[in-house]
Amino acid sequence: MFLSNFFFPVLREVSSDAKLKSHQHMLKSGMIRQSTSGIYSWLPLGHKVLKKIEKIVREEQNNIDAQEMLMPTIQSAEIWKESGRYNDYGEEMLRIKDRQGKDLLYGPTNEELITEIFRDNIKSYKSVPLILYHIQWKFRDEIRPRFGVMRCREFLMKDAYSFDLSKEDAIKSYNKMFFAYLRTFHRMELKALPLKASSGPIGGDASHEFIILAETGESQVYLDKNILNIDINTYENNHDSISKLVSDYSKFYSATDEKFSKLEFDKIVKKENQIITKGIEVGHIFYFGDKYSKPMKANVLNKDGKNTTLEMGSYGIGVSRLVAAIIEAKCQNGIMKWPKEVSPFDIAVIPLNSKNDSKPIEMAEKMYSELQKKGFDVIMDDTNDSPSSKFKNFDLIGVPYQLIIGNKTSEDKFEFKEVNGKTEFCSFQEVLQKLNKK
């Protein structure tokens, strides 16, 4: 992509309503534009990052054998009346009447709909365990939408639902999801903490929220620093290893304000291991037994031909919220550096123009095309902007690697820079090696 063709409308000033770093950054860099209160359009730069995050989430769900499907955004009110949540949900539910006068709603979550689909299609124990998920837009009519896509009304969520015959099996599904979540956030180069949580309006018996650490986060987090040393890469995708992972995490103290007790913290965690920091909730998992399957009569026949009520869980990741959360964690002093796997481009080629020398731009075009041939998604700055305004734009775009072509560049050595890191002179082969290794 040539920068001059890229729909990348920069804002130098943003409204004072945008108080959060991520909100400001997303507006400045043309990632999003608000269309109406709490509802955003994703412009190409933002959309590219959103899709990369979605891809990681999808791959890690598939990795634990969850199956992707897609439920609609608009649901019938009927099933919500069956579960008893239609009246409970309150004004955050966007209620709609269609032209026939039928009560519809824009789904804020999908427990009812997935339970109905399961109930209507699955009759035998042979079809469980089963985990289904979808990545779909949700709507919650927040009374005061704010913080950009962090607390907006229309948002993209991955929600998964597990169906099992027994509590024991349901906990296995729950733990698989625990593993998948930690892998998902790890691939985004985030420090993620699973915290025991109260289960809130979804209801149920076991629940963890996943918080990623960011100094500007909304929640206060108290933890034993040993918990940060647990390395998800040392666990494997099998029952024993996953059980060990869950138990290893439960050995160390961690809590948000809600569950924090200073007495307990001081008693359990040595002073030198205590960390108090901030975080952002990006995921939440629940085991809730028969909360929906019982009122909605989602049963299967077990091996002995007896009707058995399903044990269920649900598992959410805020996909659009993660875009903002990553910015909170990775943007420092106005300089964004996207984690490699979610970066909108693999590398930026930046020729520094000089008035009477067409060499930098010619060499840049050559490098652009060579890198593309090798399969990299490259953005090249083909504008006539000054070096300083070029670098300002790339602080916003946040591509982690830059190939800078200026008067120091020779035919066989290029200036390769990792954002916030050092600049090295490398041959083209060395550039390729670095990109492939990182």
Next chain:
Amino acid sequence: MFLSNFFFPVLREVSSDAKLKSHQHMLKSGMIRQSTSGIYSWLPLGHKVLKKIEKIVREEQNNIDAQEMLMPTIQSAEIWKESGRYNDYGEEMLRIKDRQGKDLLYGPTNEELITEIFRDNIKSYKSVPLILYHIQWKFRDEIRPRFGVMRCREFLMKDAYSFDLSKEDAIKSYNKMFFAYLRTFHRMELKALPLKASSGPIGGDASHEFIILAETGESQVYLDKNILNIDINTYENNHDSISKLVSDYSKFYSATDEKFSKLEFDKIVKKENQIITKGIEVGHIFYFGDKYSKPMKANVLNKDGKNTTLEMGSYGIGVSRLVAAIIEAKCQNGIMKWPKEVSPFDIAVIPLNSKNDSKPIEMAEKMYSELQKKGFDVIMDDTNDSPSSKFKNFDLIGVPYQLIIGNKTSEDKFEFKEVNGKTEFCSFQEVLQKLNKK
């Protein structure tokens, strides 16, 4: 994927409301389930096909340098009042009031919103030509939703919008889209016809609808058979070649009922070249000048510093509708054969079990894992079903290639079958060659 784990709820009987072949097939094969009138959930089989179609559409849009973004499903009524369509659109528009009493709507199309985004962000002629697109769910509150996903209420559409400085440039953008559409449908192995159309409620000067031929289609189509010999592969992605493509298509007669005149047909097309058949509309492109840019004041400064109103076009493809359209074109006598690029799996491995012989299933497992290692997405029937019920299931799933492992299979020769084609005995290497070639 092992069939026994796949969420694939087959229906042997479907409701008599499902009159269309594709509607019946999608219900039988567990591709979709209706959640409420005209609103469907996509189960894993349907979802896989939908995503493959989406991928082709995306790649061909990117190929003509259209840039992907994403607008929200819920829009403010304000911009529709600005364009004058809020009152005109009628009851098909799903109107919503939020908790603050503000008028919202579920977008049936996006001309207003994209024009607003352009107007608020682009000020200079240097940013055009520009084509933006998104692939997003739309809602039209059909009075009588029917035919499954063919005429439903919540549907997935790719809609693109072009912005140009002059009519001449706008026609260039229009023609590029014409080229992209023909390539898109060609990759789905569909015979697609661009037909001059009246522009309907979007308004405007030039318009084509794209019809794919299917004997069970909804529209009657009259054409000169020479039009079917135009080979999109002989045209290239550049201005001259694309202009030639558009002009080559306009040489031959084609019309739907709406524009058909028997007199004209007989006058222009020799009797032996006349084809009368049926088709399904899957795309529609419009050039509409300043219809939206003028009332909404979408202007840029041209080279001379003068305010210039944008020339626009919009371009839709019914992504979810295409799933049904392909079934109408490709399902014969209850046997589905997906075009290779949209098939839910690359190949099916089908061991034919015999009571006292575990060899077929062992060999099948080996082939399954070898094919996966080579990067193919494989479905293996690991059930104990009889051969006839296995083949019945695969008639529904529609994977075009089958590797059948039965008592005729030896250690080094496998039964390779192309659906509706012949069966050959091949070595594993030959199977790989066939899959890669096809």
